[in-house]
Amino acid sequence: MRVEALDRAGRSDRLHGRWMGLLAMLTLLVPLLLIGELLVDGLPALGADFLLSAPTDAGLGGGIGSVLVSTLWVLAVCLGVVLPLGLGCALFLVEHVRAGSRLERALQLTLDVLGGVPSIVFGLFGNRFFAVELGLGFSILSGGLTLACMVLPLFIRAAEQSLRQCPTGYRQAAAALALSRWGFARRILLPTAAPGIALGVVLASGRALAETAVLLFTAGYVTRWPGSWFDSGRTLAVHIYDLAMNVSGGSTNAAATALVLLVLAIGIQALAVALGRISRGVSA
Amino acid sequence: MKLVPRNLFFVVTLVAALFAAGCSRQSGEHLVLTGSSTIAPLATVLAERFEAAHPGVKVDVQAGGSARGVADVRQGLANIGMVSRALKADEGDLVADTIAQDGIAMIVHRDNPVAALTREQIIAIYTGKLRDWKAVGGTDAPITVVNKAEGRSTLELFLSHLKLEAPAIRADVVIGDNQQGIKTVAGNPQAIGYVSIGTAEYEAGRGTPVRLLPLDGVEPSTATVAAGRFPLSRPLNLVHRGELSGIARDFVAFARSPQVNDLVTGQYFVPPAVR
Numbered sequence: 001m002r003v004e005a006l007d008r009a010g011r012s013d014r015l016h017g018r019w020m021g022l023l024a025m026l027t028l029l030v031p032l033l034l035i036g037e038l039l040v041d042g043l044p045a046l047g048a049d050f051l052l053s054a055p056t057d058a059g060l061g062g063g064i065g066s067v068l069v070s071t072l073w074v075l076a077v078c079l080g081v082v083l084p085l086g087l088g089c090a091l092f093l094v095e096h097v098r099a100g101s102r103l104e105r106a107l108q109l110t111l112d113v114l115g116g117v118p119s120i121v122f123g124l125f126g127n128r129f130f131a132v133e134l135g136l137g138f139s140i141l142s143g144g145l146t147l148a149c150m151v152l153p154l155f156i157r158a159a160e161q162s163l164r165q166c167p168t169g170y171r172q173a174a175a176a177l178a179l180s181r182w183g184f185a186r187r188i189l190l191p192t193a194a195p196g197i198a199l200g201v202v203l204a205s206g207r208a209l210a211e212t213a214v215l216l217f218t219a220g221y222v223t224r225w226p227g228s229w230f231d232s233g234r235t236l237a238v239h240i241y242d243l244a245m246n247v248s249g250g251s252t253n254a255a256a257t258a259l260v261l262l263v264l265a266i267g268i269q270a271l272a273v274a275l276g277r278i279s280r281g282v283s284a
Numbered sequence: 285m286k287l288v289p290r291n292l293f294f295v296v297t298l299v300a301a302l303f304a305a306g307c308s309r310q311s312g313e314h315l316v317l318t319g320s321s322t323i324a325p326l327a328t329v330l331a332e333r334f335e336a337a338h339p340g341v342k343v344d345v346q347a348g349g350s351a352r353g354v355a356d357v358r359q360g361l362a363n364i365g366m367v368s369r370a371l372k373a374d375e376g377d378l379v380a381d382t383i384a385q386d387g388i389a390m391i392v393h394r395d396n397p398v399a400a401l402t403r404e405q406i407i408a409i410y411t412g413k414l415r416d417w418k419a420v421g422g423t424d425a426p427i428t429v430v431n432k433a434e435g436r437s438t439l440e441l442f443l444s445h446l447k448l449e450a451p452a453i454r455a456d457v458v459i460g461d462n463q464q465g466i467k468t469v470a471g472n473p474q475a476i477g478y479v480s481i482g483t484a485e486y487e488a489g490r491g492t493p494v495r496l497l498p499l500d501g502v503e504p505s506t507a508t509v510a511a512g513r514f515p516l517s518r519p520l521n522l523v524h525r526g527e528l529s530g531i532a533r534d535f536v537a538f539a540r541s542p543q544v545n546d547l548v549t550g551q552y553f554v555p556p557a558v559r
Contacts, residue, residue, distance in 0.1 A: 058325035
């Protein structure tokens with residue numbers, strides 16, 4: 001009797017296992033379908049020429065060279081602002097603010113509110129503040145700074161979490177060795193948190209790369225090769241949106257551009273993971 | 285020791301500031317156009333050709349909607365606005381120059397015996413109240429309703445002309461661009477759809493089995509669209525306020541000249557009749 005019940009339980013467990021496996025396979029199917037569709041639509045248009053030349057004929061001809069460069073510039077400006085500011089803020093939150101204090105609660109609330117603001121609001125703010133009030137116009141700088149405002153809370157949260165995961169033992173050992181607070185942060189805390197911080201960079205740049213509305217209002221729509229960061233420059237996501245929605249017959253190049261964007265995002269992820277691993281290796 | 289990183293931070297900031305000052309904006313004439321995302325691709329190719337003919341001049345095109353074009357011109361943020369409709373009564377402070385017409389035609393398969401549809405019939409078909417060709421004088425066959433995907437400017441024009449809301453449409457097939465619309469209708473004798481009139485006329489003339497339906501008694505052709513008589517059309521305007529600067533005046537004149545007709549038709553628009 002009991003054995004039979006156990007057998008039944010075992011069988012239902014196996015059945016459940018199979019169901020879960022099937023569901024997992026289905027989730028795997030989604031990225032496969034997505035990439036397959038992009039490959040079928042976009043691969044014929046993809047080539048060295050496509051990557052190196054500027055778009056002509058509203059994106060139907062030429063390539064995406066200038067768009068790719070603009071995207072990298074915008075991303076560089078964004079990360080250049082977010083990394084020092086975000087790390088500083090996360091270190092301050094972890095190292096200098098007493099948990100539960102009024103300051104801590106105020107900062108956390110601000111971050112939560114900022115993190116929940118829809119991106120289009122940042123777009124309008126960036127257009128008003130950076131492009132109009134500060135006179136930066138539609139430019140790579142406006143776009144990068146607006147994106148920085150948008151992804152800052154996301155990055156601070158990720159960095160803060162990985163900093164908090166540093167074992168208390170390390171802290172106590174550092175204190176016992178009379179290590180200065182900064183020395184501890186630089187030599188021990190930051191290297192141990194590096195993989196988490198790298199993940200923060202991936203999340204931040206992923207969100208920045210995906211953004212269209214924000215950049216349409218700030219970095220702009222111009223497909224010329226950017227000469228300086230005061231020039232307007234179209235990013236990959238904006239280019240895809242425009243080709244898919246406003247240009248008749250643009251779907252092939254839109255798919256090819258999407259493939260490039262996908263490769264770029266995966267590349268950044270691989271780079272960040274590798275960097276995180278290296279900096280941890282150095283500390284050990 | 286403790287001060288070192290702080291100094292480093294200042295140095296980095298200083299270098300960044302110097303770098304920023306170093307690549308200041310280049311001199312030379314600079315023209316900014318903002319507005320309708322329907323016109324933006326056309327304006328981009330116009331700007332490309334204009335820049336090639338006028339070395340040292342930069343024409344920046346920014347998309348963001350017709351309303352934005354009007355607002356930016358009023359605030360002086362843009363030299364020229366792009367507005368994909370006729371100016372409204374309260375926009376009398378602006379001057380509009382039409383650079384192209386955007387027209388759409390209702391198309392059916394060439395073998396479809398229905399010669400014309402009234403506005404009410406089209407509304408009934410697209411809202412799913414009329415599902416059979418027999419009811420409008422055709423063969424006894426169900427109607428395949430072909431609609432454009434959300435966000436397309438042709439869909440907007442179609443909806444605003446028939447005073448319909450997007451959720452009211454009951455479509456059997458949703459298509460992306462004009463070519464897809466032509467292919468869908470050409471391959472299905474029971475289909476009805478709408479595409480850019482330039483494309484439809486070109487394809488019908490080339491022997492593709494599609495037929496353009498007249499609307500409110502007006503012949504569907506690029507000629508009636510260009511003349512502004514075809515009801516399902518709208519002007520694509522460049523708007524400005526007050527006197528235009530030399531280079532801006534040149535650009536508007538260039539955009540209206542016959543030498544850019546190929547660019548206008550290349551974007552499936554119709555060049556205006558009076559040039």
